Amino acid sequence: MGVLTDYFRAADAASVVRALQDADDRPLVGGRDPHFDGVEAKRLDPDLVLGELIAAIRQVPWEAGVVDGSPVWPTTPEPGPDGPQDEDDPWATGPWVVELGTAVRDTLAGVDDADVPTVVARWVQAEELRPAGVEDMQPLAEELIRLARRASGVGEQLYCWICL
Template identity: 40%
Template sequence: MGVLFDYFRAPDGETALRLLDEGDGVPRGPATIGAGVDALDAKGIDPYVILGKLVGLILGVPWSVGLVETVGVWPPEETRPRSQEEWERLPEDSPWKDGPSLDELPDRIRDALAEVDDGALPSIAGEWSRIEEFGDHPDPTSALRFVESLVALARRARQAGDRLYCWMCL
């Protein structure tokens, strides 16, 4: 079982959480909500490493651990365990242990994606498709389709003054 990721846009964290809340205070993925959420199902593409490597290629910089730093929207920060003892006391169904979680991406990441030259996308996607995290490497055509979809989402977000969010769940 892997971790699932969906990227979507919303004006702010409160709205993003409300879009995903089915009334019980727990965010459901945008792919499961459907209508009304401009989202992209990203399967196993995490924001920190795999998306980070794409952003590095777009910006022409080497990937580093802090290239994509997100801000947590869910679970609530005030419930974060502050010690190993607090972690161990969490119930097994705590979102801190098994999700879901919702993170806001920095506007500089949205803008980097939105500003990339369309003519460069095939080359970027081809190189990105060969990163070691993909293992058996997706074909460059599938990688290009995903990158084009993510770039389009970022452009719509920027045009609307929205931010990008990543919903994650085991």
Template identity: 40%
Template sequence: MGVLYDYFRAPSLAQVRAHMDENDAHSPVPGTFDGIELKNFDPGVVLGRLVGFVTGQEWNTELVRDRLIWPEGAEQDMEYEGPWVVVLPDGVRDILAGIPAERMTELAERWAAIDELSPHADPEFMRELVSEFAALAARARENDDSLFCWMSL
């Protein structure tokens, strides 16, 4: 069993927090917000590797500087075991939204080969996932939404 990561777009931190408070911290995907359900695709490392490939930068912890928005104070509670929600910087949203269609196959092949995913990552699935991330980010940008990641053990 791995960690679950659901990526979604939403208009405000307040709406995401309200969903979490009113729905026993269940993921807002599917149902409440437009998003992608995943497993083992954490924002800082796995998604960060894709951002690095898109921008031509070497991966580092600064590429995706997600910020915990729910539950408040969980970063100080070392015994809290989730779930959590982080917001991704709008710059990351815009990088993903700007992925050109002609690069999706190349990016997917490179992404499938990262240590965190290989040898199990299927390049075709990864191409579809790159396309899904680009489309989700584009919809977020068009609607002035932010991208979020819900995660749970």
């Protein structure tokens, strides 16, 4: 079982919640009738793998919290330190949506096109991306950068939809 992730842009968390209530747990990006403009990015979790990209752009080592975000879905309170207590808890089963911080959006949007190959070369050094190479990951990085630029250009936020 793998983790599926989609990154998308939306005006606000309320519009994401409305779309999720209408989506019947289907992804919000891709397919015949997407709810949002986004990028399908299998296994690119926001904390670690996207965090490695943000660290590569900023030219700093990855550390926990480099990608700031806040949960949007499920709308029920997060479980305590022992996690969800039953399998019907939406926090146990997903999907989950996280609103990424404005700093993440702006970091991605601010990458100069000429710098993308160098950034991706740093990014693919992350253990989580091995054995991927620049040629494997550059198209995805470019899509995320363009998505962030579109979001920034109209004052929208970036979100990550996550499902097992």
